[in-house]
Amino acid sequence: MAEQSQGKRGRLRTQSLAKRLGEPSRPLTLRGIVRSKQTFFPIAFALSCIALYAAIQVLPPSFTQPVDENTAWTLGMVLIAFGIPVSTDHDTVSDGELAFGIVPECTPIFTAGILLSFISFYPATLRQKLVGLITGIPVLYLGNLARLTLTFVISRHHRRFFEVVHVYLGQVFIIFLVILTCIVWLEWLDRENSKKSTLISGTGFLARFAMFSSGLFFVWVQIHHWYIWLLDRFMLFGFSLFGYHFALARQTVCYYETFSIVCFTSMVFSARSFPRAMKVRGLAAGLGLLFLIHLFHRIDNALMAYFRLTALLPLDLTLLVIGQYVLPVLLLISMVYYQNRGSLKTTSAEDQPMKI
Numbered sequence: 001m002a003e004q005s006q007g008k009r010g011r012l013r014t015q016s017l018a019k020r021l022g023e024p025s026r027p028l029t030l031r032g033i034v035r036s037k038q039t040f041f042p043i044a045f046a047l048s049c050i051a052l053y054a055a056i057q058v059l060p061p062s063f064t065q066p067v068d069e070n071t072a073w074t075l076g077m078v079l080i081a082f083g084i085p086v087s088t089d090h091d092t093v094s095d096g097e098l099a100f101g102i103v104p105e106c107t108p109i110f111t112a113g114i115l116l117s118f119i120s121f122y123p124a125t126l127r128q129k130l131v132g133l134i135t136g137i138p139v140l141y142l143g144n145l146a147r148l149t150l151t152f153v154i155s156r157h158h159r160r161f162f163e164v165v166h167v168y169l170g171q172v173f174i175i176f177l178v179i180l181t182c183i184v185w186l187e188w189l190d191r192e193n194s195k196k197s198t199l200i201s202g203t204g205f206l207a208r209f210a211m212f213s214s215g216l217f218f219v220w221v222q223i224h225h226w227y228i229w230l231l232d233r234f235m236l237f238g239f240s241l242f243g244y245h246f247a248l249a250r251q252t253v254c255y256y257e258t259f260s261i262v263c264f265t266s267m268v269f270s271a272r273s274f275p276r277a278m279k280v281r282g283l284a285a286g287l288g289l290l291f292l293i294h295l296f297h298r299i300d301n302a303l304m305a306y307f308r309l310t311a312l313l314p315l316d317l318t319l320l321v322i323g324q325y326v327l328p329v330l331l332l333i334s335m336v337y338y339q340n341r342g343s344l345k346t347t348s349a350e351d352q353p354m355k356i
Contacts, residue, residue, distance in 0.1 A: 042333045044121040046326060052113045053321045056104060057314040064104045065091070072102040075148050082149075084156070098156050100148070105170070105321075108144040111178050112137050114325045118182055124189055132185040143177040163254040164221065171259040172213045172266075175328050179267075180206060182332060208270035216262045224258050231291075231298045239302070246306055257297055260324045261290055267328050271335045282334070286327060293323045 056064065068091040076088035079095075086095045091102040104110070119132040147169040155162040183202040232248055239245070268274075268283045300316040303309040 041121050041123065042330060045117050045333070046330060048117040048121065049114055049326045050318070050322060052117065053110065053326075054314070054318045056109065056113075057317045057321075064107070064109060067107045067109050068102045068104065071107045071144075071148070072100075074145060075100070075102070075152070078145060078149050079152060082153070084153070093152070095156060098152070098159070100152055102148075106144075106148065108137070108140045110321055110325055111140045111144065111174060114178060114329060115140060115181060118329060119185065128189060131188075136181045136185060139181055140177060144174070147173055167221075167254045167256055167259055168217055170256065171324065172217055172263060175263040175325070176206070176209060176213070178325065179209070179328065179332060182329065205270055205272075208272075209266050212269045213262055213266035216266055217259070220259060220262050221254065224255055227258055227261075227294075228255055228298070231295050234295055235298050235302060238299070244306075246302075248302075257320050257324075258294055260320075260327070261287065263324075263328050264290065264331065267331050271331075273335050282331070286331065289327065290323050293319045 072091045072093050073088050076086050076093045079086045079093070084095060086093050088094075093100045093102070100106075115136050116133065119129050119136070122129075124132075151162070151165050151169055154165050183206065187202050236245075236248070264286050265283065268279050268286070271279065274282065297316055297320060300312045303312065
């Protein structure tokens with residue numbers, strides 16, 4: 001009798017959840033969750049980004065080489081326009097003393113990919129999607145070009161600032177630019193659909209993100225070597241279980257990949273739509289995932305350095321890019337969905353303006 005009562009209460013909770021989501025009162029299944037209007041977009045977005053980033057890492061360098069060379073050539077033209085004598089040789093820009101080698105991470109290929117996935121699967125008309133891509137991708141390209149130009153100019157006169165400027169503009173500024181582009185497009189959709197502007201909510205979030213990320217960045221610069229030390233303790237313990245013992249040489253000024261922690265944490269702190277308990281859970285889950293990604297990266301580095309094993313490198317680089325780009329945008333989607341959860345009772349997700 002007690003088991004029947006518990007089963008009945010469980011079915012009632014499932015039906016209540018379905019009603020809150022504006023769907024028929026029936027038990028939720030994995031297929032139903034994937035196909036629901038509230039979850040299809042984030043799932044399709046995440047899977048398409050993962051597939052795209054994995055393809056970029058697996059394909060031969062000749063696939064991305066034209067993008068690298070185009071970025072280098074454009075950077076060289078901009079620097080020459082500013083009166084800085086440089087020469088460009090394939091994917092390298094040099095003034096004779098300072099040389100920048102352009103790799104895929106220095107190009108807008110990853111940011112353009114995430115915008116393409118975001119707009120492609122978001123519920124909007126074909127015209128609205130084309131407008132978003134036609135205007136958004138050039139913004140990302142120009143923003144990335146401005147980042148490279150500023151990094152080169154500052155490094156040319158103050159070489160000791162290269163690492164800090166490179167990491168800040170490469171991590172924090174680029175994520176800010178991606179989030180800005182997505183938010184502006186969403187706000188434009190709001191004006192298209194409701195004929196009114198909601199730009200203030202997005203502007204406030206971006207202002208808070210800029211403030212938190214700047215402060216956390218300079219704190220993380222000082223303490224992230226301790227984070228690497230902690231990761232290495234876990235890694236060395238794991239290797240010791242298999243009888244391998246070796247010393248690590250840590251001479252890197254800034255561990256670029258760890259600064260995804262700054263961006264993700266700043267986004268959580270900047271979100272006002274989440275209650276405090278949800279922020280704590282989201283922060284713990286996100287930071288836990290980033291910790292595992294960074295730990296895998298350290299393990300892969302050790303495998304390459306001491307065992308000459310490179311088979312895991314594509315997976316390693318793919319996970320790092322996911323942590324840098326996909327995770328923050330998934331958090332943005334979660335904020336938007338949570339903000340509009342109450343309106344799903346009467347209107348479908350496609351008809352709702354998305355706000356932060």
